[in-house]
């Protein structure tokens with residue numbers, strides 16, 4: 002790298018798809034500002050996962066403490082690493098930033114943080130630099146967090162179990178969202194370990210110089226218009242993956258050559274994201290549905306869950322199916338053979354499915370999954386939620402049949418094709434995302 006002209010500290014929430022989503026934004030910015038150093042602060046585990054085999058001239062990873070005691074053994078409680086990390090912030094980031102400044106010999110002139118970090122506002126203010134917050138989810142979930150107080154005051158005193166289907170028609174663009182779709186902790190903070198931090202985030206984000214989203218305006222115009230009245234600057238710059246060249250991981254399992262052998266739009270691609278493990282009973286039901294429906298499938302399933310599949314399933318379906326521990330999802334969804342995406346409805350997965358016009362069967366599990374699933378099924382009409390919200394053999398078979406053969410499936414396919422076209426337009430020259438990215442460049446350029 003040439004002489005470092007300026008320095009941006011990037012602070013990541015080191016769980017699930019958050020670091021790789023933020024890295025996508027940083028990769029684009031780093032290409033626009035080749036002499037600016039981007040110090041990417043995350044835990045060693047997360048940095049190792051997303052930087053392995055990758056090198057970027059002006060992006061430098063720095064490991065910060067994960068807050069876990071020396072020799073910590075992960076025994077399966079996912080809350081432990083999360084709670085330890087939340088106790089370590091912001092001290093661990095301050096230390097990491099000092100190290101990065103000393104090494105670069107240039108002071109940090111801008112903070113780019115995961116929007117989860119409300120402390121970013123105070124830190125940036127104390128340093129006299131802009132705070133750019135990156136929201137990893139979609140506009141709908143951001144709106145739910147920004148409106149947490151009105152939601153609590155409007156529905157907080159009713160029996161939410163009894164009124165689970167009540168809609169949020171008092172929030173612009175959210176009239177089809179039901180109480181039961183909200184992420185855990187929005188109504189009852191006791192449901193979620195970091196609910197207080199997320200509430201705090203909703204209150205602090207209006208101070209951010211800009212809130213950047215991996216989305217595009219046309220997909221949720223009403224929500225975005227409302228968010229623009231609450232936040233200083235809302236910059237939807239996505240889908241980022243449509244603007245980046247190389248994939249994050251290679252095709253070690255040979256998914257792409259395998260897909261080449263199948264007919265157009267015939268394969269069901271199955272994945273539940275980076276951290277989620279569906280219950281064994283649902284994995285069994287899904288496998289049974291896949292086997293009975295005869296659909297070709299490509300299943301991204303972590304090794305530790307493989308033994309939950311029914312005995313002999315992989316062997317019996319080996320001529321038309323493949324189970325891998327990780328798939329190059331972007332290229333898989335871009336492949337012409339893939340016709341269905343069975344997903345937990347994580348935001349990145351939904352946006353990637355839209356980017357390549359693959360209709361979805363959604364089985365939402367946690368966080369923003371239920372909101373995204375509602376948008377997919379009832380607002381954009383580009384997929385279906387599995388019957389009764391859980392994977393059963395008959396419900397999944399019905400959904401597969403609907404997407405592959407029924408007229409309704411054709412309609413969903415057409416809807417997602419139109420949405421994909423608008424996504425492509427948004428990132429193209431003069432598109433809304435392209436213009437928002439220029440605004441972001443101006444903000445960064447003015448402090449660098």
Ligand code: UDP
Pocket residue numbers: 017018019272273274275276277301326327328329330331346347348349350351353
């Ligand atoms: N992903 C992938 N290969 C896999 C499984 C997941 O590339 O085998 C990627 C996927 O492309 C997406 C991310 O992991 O970018 C999952 O993000 P999402 O927001 O959908 O879910 P999360 O993991 O945060 O629950």
